[in-house]
Amino acid sequence: MTRSEFDMxxxxxxxxxxxxxxxxxxxxxxxxxxTCFGHTDTRATNDDHTVVRCADTEMARMLIETGAAGKPAYFRGAWVRLDLASLNVTEAAHRIAVSYTTIRAGLTKKAQAALPACEET
Structure with a gap:
């Protein structure tokens, strides 16, 4: 997967x-x-990987232990590193949706109300 595909x-x-x-x-x-792409990580270029939030630390730990994700350099807890080269579209879409939904749910009610509605799945 490319950075452009991930951005879409x-x-x-x-x-x-x-x-x-x-x-x-x-x-x-x-x-x-x-999700973010860091410019200062010396292990890889900006477009090689991204960091996303999991729903909880147990899921992040499981993804790291099974090799489906890596441990991010500067993040703790439920954040994981995804290497774009080994990521397929289905998995990327799922990881993005989980990260987005988790972060959105943590916003204040006022901030949530100001956002466009989410489609029910």
Whole structure:
């Protein structure tokens, strides 16, 4: 998967905004990041990987332990690193949706009300 393909999957999330360039290129909802590409990680270039939020730390741990995701350099808890080269569209769309939904649910009620409605799945 390319960075451009990943960005297209992020862009379809209601109210998602791409911020950057800067230290981080991040997709945000209500001002809160749900995925990012870091410019300062010396292990890989900006377009090689992304970091997304899982629903909980147990899921993040399981993904890391099974090799489906990596441990991100500067994030803790329920965040995981995804290598774009080994990511397929279905898995990417799922990881983006989980990250987006988790971050959106953590916004204040006022911030949530100001966002476009989400489609029910």
């Amino acid at each position: 999957l992020c862009a379809v999330q209601p109210g998602a905004i791409l911020s950057g360039p800067g230290e981080l290129d991040a997709w945000k909802i209500g001002g809160k990041m749900f």
